[in-house]
Amino acid sequence: MSQSSIITDELAFSAARVAIAAAIASQREVGRGDEKQADQAAVDAMRTALNRMPIKGRIVIGEGERDEAPMLYIGEEVGLGTGPEIDIALDPLEGTTLTAKAMANALAVIAFAPRGGMLHAPDTYMDKIAVGPGYAEGVVDLDASAGDNAKALAKAKGVRVEDIGVCVLDRPRHAAIIESLRAVGARVHLISDGDVAGVINTTKPETGIDLYVGQGGAPEGVLAASALKCVGGQFQGRLVFRNDDEKARAERTGVKDFKRKYSLNELVSQDAIFIAAGVTDGSLLRGVKVMGGVVQTHTLVMNSATRTVSELFVKQPV
Numbered sequence: 001m002s003q004s005s006i007i008t009d010e011l012a013f014s015a016a017r018v019a020i021a022a023a024i025a026s027q028r029e030v031g032r033g034d035e036k037q038a039d040q041a042a043v044d045a046m047r048t049a050l051n052r053m054p055i056k057g058r059i060v061i062g063e064g065e066r067d068e069a070p071m072l073y074i075g076e077e078v079g080l081g082t083g084p085e086i087d088i089a090l091d092p093l094e095g096t097t098l099t100a101k102a103m104a105n106a107l108a109v110i111a112f113a114p115r116g117g118m119l120h121a122p123d124t125y126m127d128k129i130a131v132g133p134g135y136a137e138g139v140v141d142l143d144a145s146a147g148d149n150a151k152a153l154a155k156a157k158g159v160r161v162e163d164i165g166v167c168v169l170d171r172p173r174h175a176a177i178i179e180s181l182r183a184v185g186a187r188v189h190l191i192s193d194g195d196v197a198g199v200i201n202t203t204k205p206e207t208g209i210d211l212y213v214g215q216g217g218a219p220e221g222v223l224a225a226s227a228l229k230c231v232g233g234q235f236q237g238r239l240v241f242r243n244d245d246e247k248a249r250a251e252r253t254g255v256k257d258f259k260r261k262y263s264l265n266e267l268v269s270q271d272a273i274f275i276a277a278g279v280t281d282g283s284l285l286r287g288v289k290v291m292g293g294v295v296q297t298h299t300l301v302m303n304s305a306t307r308t309v310s311e312l313f314v315k316q317p318v
Contacts, residue, residue, distance in 0.1 A: 006084040006114055007271040007305040014053055015112055015275050016312060020297045022046040022092045022108035023277035027288035027295075030280060031102035038099040039063075042092035042108055047071050047078065050088070055079035060120045061089035061219040065249070074120070074253075085115040089223050095194045098280060105194040105282030110275050111226035117270030119222055119262065120253040125240035126218035128195070131211055132203035133232035142236040142261055146213050147180035153211055154186075161185050165208040167198040174214050181213075197284045199224035200276070200300075203231050207283050215240060225267040227274040230302035231309060235264040271305035293318050 025045035029038035043063060050057060057079035062072040072078075072090065079086070088110065093099060095106030111118070129142045131153060139156045140149040146166070154161040162185040168174050170190040181188050189209055191198050195216040201207040212224075218239055225235045238261050241247045247258060277299040278285030286298040299312040 005305075006086075007112070007273055007303060009303055009306055009308060011084075011112065012273045012275070012301050012303045013312075015110060015273055016277070016299050016301050018046055018049040018053070019108045019110050019275040019277035020299055020314060021049040023279045023288050023297055023299075024295055026093050026099055026106065026108060026279045027290070030099055030106075030287075033100050035096040035100045039093045039096045043071050046090065046092045046108070046110070050078040051080070053079045054083040056081055056083060056085045057088050058086070058115070059090065060087045060118055061222055063092070064123055086112050087115055087118050088112055089118055089219065089226065091196065091220065091223060093279065094196050094220065095279070098193050102280065103192070104280055105191070105197050105284065106279035106287070107194065107197055107282070107285065108277045108279060109196055109223055111223055112273040113226070113268060114270050117268065117272065118226070119267045121218040121222045121267075122239070122246065122250040122253045122255060124218050124246045124250060125215050125242070126221040126237045127215050127240055128199070128221050128224070128235065128237045129211070129213045130199045130202055130224065130228060130235045131233055132228075135234065137234065140211065140234065140236075142238060145180050146177040147184040147186070149213065150181055150184055150186040150211060157210065162187070164210050165189055166211045166213060167191060167201060167209045168212075168214045169193075169195055169198070169216055171214075177214055194282075196220050196224045196227070196276070197282060199235070200227050200284055203228065203233055204284070222267050223274070225264050226272040227276070227302055228264055229268045229272050230274055230304040230307070233264070235267065237262045237267060271303075273304075274300075274302040276300045290318060
């Protein structure tokens with residue numbers, strides 16, 4: 001069996017159940033003000049669901065290294081130990097603060113690829129730029145200014161730069177990016193958290209977001225790249241190190257070139273499955289709803305091998 005042939009729609013919909021379980025568990029903590037408890041609920045549910053799957057799974061992007069995370073740590077083996085060998089990137093609750101404060105856009109996120117198919121990104125920051133499908137390769141570049149990238153994208157799209165929407169995490173470190181974008185007239189969509197959703201929104205015209213740019217978590221970068229691989233978007237990333245400890249952590253994951261600019265296909269080198277389940281309502285997905293003893297979930301299921309994108313609306317007893 002070829003590596004790509006194991007990335008089936010059947011596997012994708014099985015993986016969806018894992019994300020749905022985490023989303024439902026997280027929803028019980030919405031608005032309760034406890035980020036750690038919300039995250040732990042998602043981790044526990046996701047781990048239980050993964051261990052029911054007939055796969056030989058290995059966590060390559062998880063909750064941290066083994067000494068820091070008792071469950072879903074990098075290198076942890078999950079699944080029943082039968083079936084295909086799968087590398088797994090996950091964020092059981094992308095948006096712990098969003099969940100604790102009952103704010104929009106919290107997700108449960110997971111990606112699958114054949115063994116060796118995803119970069120083992122260390123838990124550091126990453127400079128990122130992303131666009132959706134339909135553009136010539138290299139239409140934007142991580143080494144160009146944000147403003148120049150907005151202008152290049154406008155030219156490629158055949159619109160004014162004033163019509164380009166750019167998603168940026170609302171952080172002090174992004175002040176120069178925001179200034180550069182506004183100087184050329186682009187519209188800046190600031191988000192408080194959740195840069196995986198921010199990247200995916202570049203693939204959905206109805207969001208008004210054409211470009212994502214800024215610095216966020218490297219693990220989230222690989223997750224977002226997995227989603228873009230399924231629809232043909234573009235992504236570039238470069239790891240950012242704040243100290244020698246972070247460089248040492250990167251070396252343990254196999255990173256040799258600290259200044260390398262990664263393309264999408266270097267971050268996710270083989271076919272992949274990407275799943276996101278809504279926890280709270282957002283621009284990408286509806287959140288978990290519990291009414292009359294029934295729980296309803298909204299999940300995005302993407303498969304690069306079959307080039308399919310599906311939205312699942314599932315109702316089940318509480």
